[in-house]
Amino acid sequence: MVRDRFDLVIAGVGGQGNLLLSRIIGETALRSNIDLQISETFGAAQRGAAVVSHVRLGKSYSPVVPFGMAQALLALEPAEALRQSRFLAPDGLALVNIKPIMSVEVLSGRATYPSLEVIRNLLSKLTSDLHMFDAQGLAVEAGDPRTVNLVMLGALDACSVLPFRTENLRNSISSLVPSNMIEVNLKAFDLGRVALLRLVKLEPSDSALLS
Amino acid sequence: MVPLERTLTASAVGERALLMTNQAIARAAIEAGVKIVTGYPGTPTSEIIETLALVADSLGIHVEWAVNEKVGLEIASTAAIAGVRGMTVMKHVGLNVASDILMVLGLSGVNGGMVIVVGDDPGGWVSQNEQDSRLFARMADLPMFEPSTPQEALRMTLRAFELSERLKLPILVRTTLKVSHSSGIVTLGPIAKSKTKGEYVKDTSRYYVADVVAQARHEWQHKQMQQARAILKSLNLNPLYLKKSQKLGIVASGAAYNYAAEAVRNLNLQHKVALLKVETSHPLPDDKMKKLLRSTKELLVVEETEPLMEDHLRMLSYELPQGHHAIIHGKRDGALPETNELSYEIVASRFSRLTGVRQRQNKVESDARLAIAEAVPPRGWTLCAGCPHIGTFYALKMLARKTTKGRIANLGDIGCIGLAALPPLENVDSSFCMGSSIAQASGLAYAGVDLPIVASIGDSTFFHSGITPLIDAVVNNAHVCILICDNETTAMTGHQPHPGIGVSATGKSTRKVEIEDVVRAIGVEHVETTNSFDIIETYRAIDRALKHDGPSVVISKGRCAEITRREARKLGAALLSFVVHSEKCKGAACMVCIREFGCPAIIWNGASGKAAIEPSLCVSCGLCADVCVFRAIGPGLSS
Secondary structure (H helix, E strand, O other): OOOOOEEEEEEEEOOOOHHHHHHHHHHHHHHOOOOEEEEEOOOOOOOOOEEEEEEEEOOOOOOOOOOOOEEEEEEOOHHHHHHOHHHEEEEEEEEEEOOOOOOHHHHOOOOOOOOHHHHHHHHHOOOOOEEEEOHHHHHHHHOOHHHHHHHHHHHHHHOOOOOOOHHHHHHHHHHHOOHHHHHHHHHHHHHHHHHHHHHOOOOOOHHHHOO | OOOHHHHHHOOOOOOEEEEEHHHHHHHHHHHOOOOEEEEOOOOOOHHHHHHHHHHHHHHOOEEEEOOOHHHHHHHHHHHHHOOOOEEEEEEHHHHHHHHHHHHHHHHHOOOOOEEEEEEEOOOOOOOOOOOOOHHHHHHHOOOEEOOOOHHHHHHHHHHHHHHHHHHOOOEEEEEEHHHHOEEEEEEOOOOOOOOOOOOOOOOHHHHOOOHHHHHHHHHHHHHHHHHHHHHHHHOOOOOEEOOOOOOEEEEEOHHHHHHHHHHHHHOOOOOOEEEEEOOEEEOOOHHHHHHHHHHOOEEEEEOOOOOHHHHHHHHHHOOOOOOOOOEEEOOOOOOOOOOOOOOHHHHHHHHHHHHOOOOOOOHHHHHHHHHHHHHOOOOOOOOOOOOHHHHHHHHHHHHHHHOOOOOOEEEOOOOHHHHHHOOOOOOOOOOOOOOHHHHHHHHHHHOOOOOOEEEEEEHHHHHHHOHHHHHHHHHOOOOOEEEEEEOOOEOOOOOEOOOOOOEOOOOOEOOOOOHHHHHHHHOOOEEEEEEOOOHHHHHHHHHHHHHOOOOEEEEEEOOOHHHHHHHHHHHOOOOOOEEEOOOOOOHHHOOHHHHHHOOOOEEEEOOOOEEEEOOOOOOOOOHHHHHOOOOOEEEOOOO
16 A cells, blocks of 8 residues: 555644644554654644644554655645645645635735636645545534544545544544544545545545445 | 553563653653652753652652742752752743842752752743753753653763762753653663661861852862763763765764654665764764764754854864864754754755765656645644633723724733733734743833833732842832732643742642732732633723832732633533524624634634524633623523
């Protein structure tokens, strides 16, 4: 399924749930006997700053992914996809949520936020394996806008790049989110999987996907 | 999934767990049978105390957030003098505060194992500076370990407890931001039984440290450090990987070692370079360093942040015959940057240059990356939507405009308060170190500065080191207003309790120290408590305080918005959002709420040309309704 190593960079904004994603993948790797290292930027409790998690599966020496080495970039926010794109390997997989979160600099008119078309054009120069979709909308459909992180994880899983089975990821999700949130998070995960498969036009039957 | 509490207390030897370095250090303390753990919140090490607090009661460990790092070190080290194992945790600048007692502990020594964990911040991403704590280990002449991974952090912390007890010296463990916040798979070890009850033995020849005792104990400390060198050598730490024909020797420690090892693999240098991984930053492994100096032509020292090992290697090279040691590259000759955090990219490019092995480069792609760098909008730190400080500093900003010179000197302090220096509030002027604002304000007043002078300080910072300068201001009658912004938590570092909360580190109800009582007891005559969410009230309170001839205190109270948000979530309650009545909003002609006030929940609707409020961010604090003079903002009916 993968080579001996898999480097993933998760880009987002504080409060979007980056840390939960790296924890879900990490615990799944631990239980699958796959070596891993995680590096995270967090340092303040404030919301709204750029947050990035590096997840390295397989043997690596540094928890930080070198520039241009990540096989996949999972962006919970489009401008953050740009910010962390330096880590993405040429023609690596990029999954991008299209719902922007404006920074205070943008809101107060001190900076401009690039249009989605500009973002798409810039990212497509780095990779042809680029998929931008409305994960936020799917999170709302799942029942909670905060599950956008799980929608993105579902999409990543559908790309068959992670070295574990869907079932194992689902188990990790169930054991890491609060019990009253399991259902909505799993639904978000499944919606993300379906959405990605439709994007890449694989169109398998939903029943097979959700099994 | 195994919950963290179970992993921490598990006696199953050999069990594997995914732990962050900070959690691994907590587990090491448990395996060492620690009895007392203290600390003050500070990135990157806050999670160590938070992790231990989860299991403190079940394991019978005294875990506390000390009022500051000096108090924390004094408590834990004296418990260790009484024979139980102690640990204290802080960030690099916390060690400055604790350094007074640190410098004496090497003379008195301890009896139970005593470990001081200090987290450095190369680059100063979340600190006032990027000082290197290894220099403290050298100054205090105490052993220091430096792990690179969570597993090493566990192993070295455990070893530090054992070594401390053997040498009767406190031992330091140094991490850096990148190491502290990295996670990996850790194998758990057995939990040791250690002494649970302290004993106090009077011994003035050790503990009355002055004069002849200090002289005698200094000699003792030097002997202990000689022994430390011998023990560390026998433990075979500091692995040295020599190759038959090495082009280059590399000396590295901590996160820098991780970058170096990764670069060796990625550039396929395994058979071309010799590598020394330094695990004991003090005392340094002289024998292995000399061996490496003798066996390579060139040596690159990769370390964060000061050239400590590099200078030591230069010193060692004088002991070797001329022409029989490597040329040393590092920060001194500009091979590596002298300041800021290192990265894999910096390290790999230097390896490439020194070995002649080329890195992959892609021109087209780097053009694309340049275009991207230009397009990325900045996303810096901000005060949160609904933050009480936004109200306090908006009031102060408005007040400053009404003063004779149109400005107020507003000396800031550490914590979220500093974020009020950022646009659009741009109100706080400075940020130096914990508690500095008050004495700095006094300094300006005594210097005869002809401006109204305010010192803005947070609640936790006030307890940490704001009380003594306030006493000084009272005694010397400094004409300054001390604005204590009480958001009922230590917000910036992740909402730890402080003495004004009435909750202990382990979540138990405890005696609450009221800021207003403290201030009055010190003798401040003009004291007012105001509501941060009432701009007019706060404005008037500060105005009155500044008119008072002498030191005055305004306590601006308002709960941290993040706590409000968390509590609502816990209760499953929806927070109502305020709304902009667009027919009343003056749009681009005004924009005061966006350009002057700057609550992140207020957004600009480009299509309508009016302000709007993002309901998912609004906590209904109501501040913006007061800011809008056109009364275009009011409470909404539903979220």
